[in-house]
Amino acid sequence: MADQNESIPAQEAAAAQDPAAQKNAQLLSLLHGLFGEDTFTDVEEPYGLLTATTTRERIHDIIAGLQQDQQLQLNFLTTMCGMHFPEREGQELGMVYHLHSLTQNIRLRLKIFFPIADPVVPTLTDLYATANWMEREAFDFYGIIFTGHPNLIRILNVEDMDYHPMRREYALEDGTREDKTDLFFGR
Amino acid sequence: MAVNDTLEGTHKIIESAKEQEPRINPLVPSVNDFNQELTTLNLGPTHPATHGIFQNILQMDGERIISGVPTIGYIHRAFEKIAERRPFYQITPLTDRMNYCSSPINNMGWHMTVEKLLGVQVPKRAQYIRVILMELARITDHLICNGILGVDTGAFTGFLYLMDEREKVYEIYEEVSGARLTTNMGRVGGMERDFSDVAIAKLRAWLKTFPAVMAEFEKMFNRNRIFMDRVVDVGGISAERALNYGFTGPNLRAAGVDYDVRVMNPYSSYEDFEFEIPVGTKGDTYDRFMVRNEEIWQSLRIITQALENLPEGPYHADAPHYYLPPKQAVYKNMEALIYHFKIVMGEIEAPVGEVYHSVEGGNGELGFYLVSDGGRTPYRLHFRRPCFIYYQAYTEMVVGQTLSDAIVTLSSMNVIAGELDA
Numbered sequence: 308m309a310d311q312n313e314s315i316p317a318q319e320a321a322a323a324q325d326p327a328a329q330k331n332a333q334l335l336s337l338l339h340g341l342f343g344e345d346t347f348t349d350v351e352e353p354y355g356l357l358t359a360t361t362t363r364e365r366i367h368d369i370i371a372g373l374q375q376d377q378q379l380q381l382n383f384l385t386t387m388c389g390m391h392f393p394e395r396e397g398q399e400l401g402m403v404y405h406l407h408s409l410t411q412n413i414r415l416r417l418k419i420f421f422p423i424a425d426p427v428v429p430t431l432t433d434l435y436a437t438a439n440w441m442e443r444e445a446f447d448f449y450g451i452i453f454t455g456h457p458n459l460i461r462i463l464n465v466e467d468m469d470y471h472p473m474r475r476e477y478a479l480e481d482g483t484r485e486d487k488t489d490l491f492f493g494r
Numbered sequence: 495m496a497v498n499d500t501l502e503g504t505h506k507i508i509e510s511a512k513e514q515e516p517r518i519n520p521l522v523p524s525v526n527d528f529n530q531e532l533t534t535l536n537l538g539p540t541h542p543a544t545h546g547i548f549q550n551i552l553q554m555d556g557e558r559i560i561s562g563v564p565t566i567g568y569i570h571r572a573f574e575k576i577a578e579r580r581p582f583y584q585i586t587p588l589t590d591r592m593n594y595c596s597s598p599i600n601n602m603g604w605h606m607t608v609e610k611l612l613g614v615q616v617p618k619r620a621q622y623i624r625v626i627l628m629e630l631a632r633i634t635d636h637l638i639c640n641g642i643l644g645v646d647t648g649a650f651t652g653f654l655y656l657m658d659e660r661e662k663v664y665e666i667y668e669e670v671s672g673a674r675l676t677t678n679m680g681r682v683g684g685m686e687r688d689f690s691d692v693a694i695a696k697l698r699a700w701l702k703t704f705p706a707v708m709a710e711f712e713k714m715f716n717r718n719r720i721f722m723d724r725v726v727d728v729g730g731i732s733a734e735r736a737l738n739y740g741f742t743g744p745n746l747r748a749a750g751v752d753y754d755v756r757v758m759n760p761y762s763s764y765e766d767f768e769f770e771i772p773v774g775t776k777g778d779t780y781d782r783f784m785v786r787n788e789e790i791w792q793s794l795r796i797i798t799q800a801l802e803n804l805p806e807g808p809y810h811a812d813a814p815h816y817y818l819p820p821k822q823a824v825y826k827n828m829e830a831l832i833y834h835f836k837i838v839m840g841e842i843e844a845p846v847g848e849v850y851h852s853v854e855g856g857n858g859e860l861g862f863y864l865v866s867d868g869g870r871t872p873y874r875l876h877f878r879r880p881c882f883i884y885y886q887a888y889t890e891m892v893v894g895q896t897l898s899d900a901i902v903t904l905s906s907m908n909v910i911a912g913e914l915d916a
Binding site for chain 1: 574874915
């Protein structure tokens with residue numbers, strides 16, 4: 308727990324000395340300059356990795372812009388994956404993108420959230436060849452539909468599966484069993 | 495009457511056969527057919543040359559590959575789903591089964607991810623022990639890949655030499671963790687036990703004998719005319735395409751990009767060691783082979799440095815909330831019993847947050863994206879598996895090449911089915 312008595316300027320001074328925090332502050336100001344201040348919400352730095360949430364309308368432009376930007380050179384898509392938060396009304400499904408600049412060693416995490424009733428997201432396959440299978444995986448696991456994807460079919464599960472197994476309503480254990488309750492052994 | 499009918503029938507068949515074009519063997523297509531038809535070839539799912547279960551449906555024009563459709567998922571075990579129901583320490587065995595040629599790297603990568611989330615500082619000795627084990631794992635991983643590449647080009651001898659050495663490394667694993675292939679090695683907070691004298695002795699003995707074997711292997715292959723004819727300019731990829739495809743590890747370095755997680759984002763005290771990152775120029779099969787060979791030498795350098803400078807001290811963090819107490823203490827000591835119970839039942843307190851940690855696996859950047867909601871299990875765990883990401887480039891790399899080239903390309907990319915499908 309952080310010291311509650313510590314004043315806010317002191318915290319800011321401590322943050323200013325931390326090179327990772329400095330780097331993130333610079334990156335954030337560059338991002339704001341490129342795409343506008345209101346593009347990003349929920350800006351955080353969990354464990355030193357700058358994380359920002361944006362909208363599915365903007366995500367393609369942002370990642371394309373970062374790929375082209377000569378100063379940042381955030382042109383390596385490390386990974387992307389789907390997420391599911393059933394309790395968030397209208398924002399149930401999400402995609403998380405990890406970008407990396409191999410020349411400057413900057414990492415950036417971008418997130419988008421959208422309703423489960425309308426799980427449609429623009430594809431990144433026109434920017435990154437590697438997005439192809441990652442998007443197929445997200446479709447397979449969460450049923451996220453990527454518009455413009457050349458071959459959006461299941462990748463790891465069988466073709467005739469009629470549900471998306473990583474969604475949280477599908478419990479891992481057999482739901483009909485009564486001898487194994489979740490009271491003591493996990494969610 | 496019946497006899498007459500049969501004879502008449504036979505007669506008719508012979509007459510109709512005479513009307514057709516004479517053919518030597520109806521099963522073999524005529525010369526004209528070859529010019530017009532493409533052949534569909536099923537490479538896999540269980541083909542001995544693919545060293546794992548994956549299917550490629552190839553369109554062949556004679557011996558040349560026109561296009562290919564890869565199918566994966568034959569050993570998909572839903573690790574990401576299973577991990578959502580398991581406490582942190584029970585996820586380690588899942589990571590074993592991803593890249594099973596270098597399980598210790600997966601184990602350590604996972605422990606470090608959890609330690610980052612929990613904020614546990616691992617003592618220097620444990621970090622050095624981890625480095626030694628991870629580099630041993632990298633060596634065994636590359637030994638398999640390069641040995642198998644030799645087998646696929648028709649040279650079995652090198653493979654047998656290297657298997658013998660891998661066996662000795664597995665004996666060291668056995669001494670450290672009790673297991674050989676799926677090691678489940680280490681714990682959150684450090685190692686489960688210190689290096690024993692036997693382990694150190696075995697490691698020192700191996701460090702003496704292995705370089706000669708490796709040198710002999712290189713002598714057999716590196717400038718071998720037959721081998722070079724099979725692998726030079728085969729299955730190449732440019733640095734630009736490799737980056738666009740998300741290549742990491744030896745396959746990316748073979749294309750000429752010097753990205754190595756150990757150097758760019760050092761973990762587990764990698765910054766203490768001096769080593770070089772070998773890079774290739776063309777990204778072809780020969781470059782991948784040579785980069786892996788050189789990485790074995792660099793790993794040996796790291797192991798030697800770590801062993802010489804192995805610090806004294808504890809081999810695990812003083813973090814009783816997260817590190818399982820010794821079994822003897824559990825029977826005699828109240829606090830140890832409580833902590834043991836809490837950890838085994840998954841009652842440890844994890845902070846809410848999300849963490850991405852990556853290590854340099856045998857095949858590239860092995861990343862763990864862990865989202866914790868404070869519960870006993872991860873809310874979401876995503877594995878960045880290097881094989882899964884770079885195997886999509888396979889079709890592009892083999893189109894226009896022959897079938898035998900496709901086999902050596904697949905072999906030199908070191909696609910491990912367990913990591914591919916997770």
